[in-house]
Amino acid sequence: xxxxxxxxxxxxxxxxxxxxxxxxxxxGINNYLAWFQQKPGKxxxxxxxxASSLQSGVPSRFSGSGSGTEFTxxxxxxxxxxxxxYYCLQHNNYPSTFGQGTKVEIK
Amino acid sequence: xxxxxxxGGGLVKPGGSLRLSCAxxxxxxxxxxxxxxxxxxxxxxxxxxxxSRSSSYIYYVDxxxxxxxxxxxxxxxxxxxxMNSLRDEDTAVYYCARDPGGSSSSDVWGQGTxxxxxx
Numbered sequence: 214x215x216x217x218x219x220x221x222x223x224x225x226x227x228x229x230x231x232x233x234x235x236x237x238x239x240x241g242i243n244n245y246l247a248w249f250q251q252k253p254g255k256x257x258x259x260x261x262x263x264a265s266s267l268q269s270g271v272p273s274r275f276s277g278s279g280s281g282t283e284f285t286x287x288x289x290x291x292x293x294x295x296x297x298x299y300y301c302l303q304h305n306n307y308p309s310t311f312g313q314g315t316k317v318e319i320k
Numbered sequence: 321x322x323x324x325x326x327x328g329g330g331l332v333k334p335g336g337s338l339r340l341s342c343a344x345x346x347x348x349x350x351x352x353x354x355x356x357x358x359x360x361x362x363x364x365x366x367x368x369x370x371x372s373r374s375s376s377y378i379y380y381v382d383x384x385x386x387x388x389x390x391x392x393x394x395x396x397x398x399x400x401x402x403m404n405s406l407r408d409e410d411t412a413v414y415y416c417a418r419d420p421g422g423s424s425s426s427d428v429w430g431q432g433t434x435x436x437x438x439x
Binding site: 245259263311312 | 355364367370379381415423424426429431
């Protein structure tokens with residue numbers, strides 16, 4: 214099974230900061246990687262698919278990059294509504310696997 | 321409007337069974353694969369199962385193999401998850417998610433249904 218190692222597990226940041234979250238796959242997953250945002254008590258929302266494609270309706274301050282085994286989610290100019298937990302998901306091989314999550318908190 | 325609505329959750333004793341349903345509307349259900357994803361209280365997301373458009377391909381996470389069965393009824397636009405031999409650790413919110421296929425996955429999610437396994 215493919216393991217997804219997501220880092221950091223938590224971070225504190227200020228409004229306006231640039232935030233970078235990384236997911237490393239235990240083996241190559243092509244670009245079959247998505248990023249999700251989840252706020253407390255809410256349904257996960259897809260932000261990025263195919264590693265770097267922005268989901269329709271998602272602000273352009275969110276971007277994804279990477280290929281093979283290392284992937285990054287970047288949030289440029291963090292906004293108050295961006296404080297949430299973020300997850301990566303690989304679906305190149307089954308079982309599909311999520312990263313452990315990154316909680317982005319207010320500094 | 322594209323919509324997924326889960327139902328069937330509830331309180332069940334260890335060893336019991338439940339069947340979850342996910343009713344799809346607003347899109348051609350038979351054209352999409354589907355996933356079940358769960359989230360235990362205070363924990364992260366865990367992928368549970370996948371079923372392809374015509375049910376030809378089915379996958380499970382190891383922890384539910386032999387106990388859970390995913391299925392679908394394309395005529396009724398409904399996805400199912402039959403859960404048997406339930407354990408405490410199956411307690412979670414269960415979400416269904418649409419899978420467009422290729423390099424796109426889980427683009428639309430339902431609101432979730434809560435399963436509590438407790439004596």
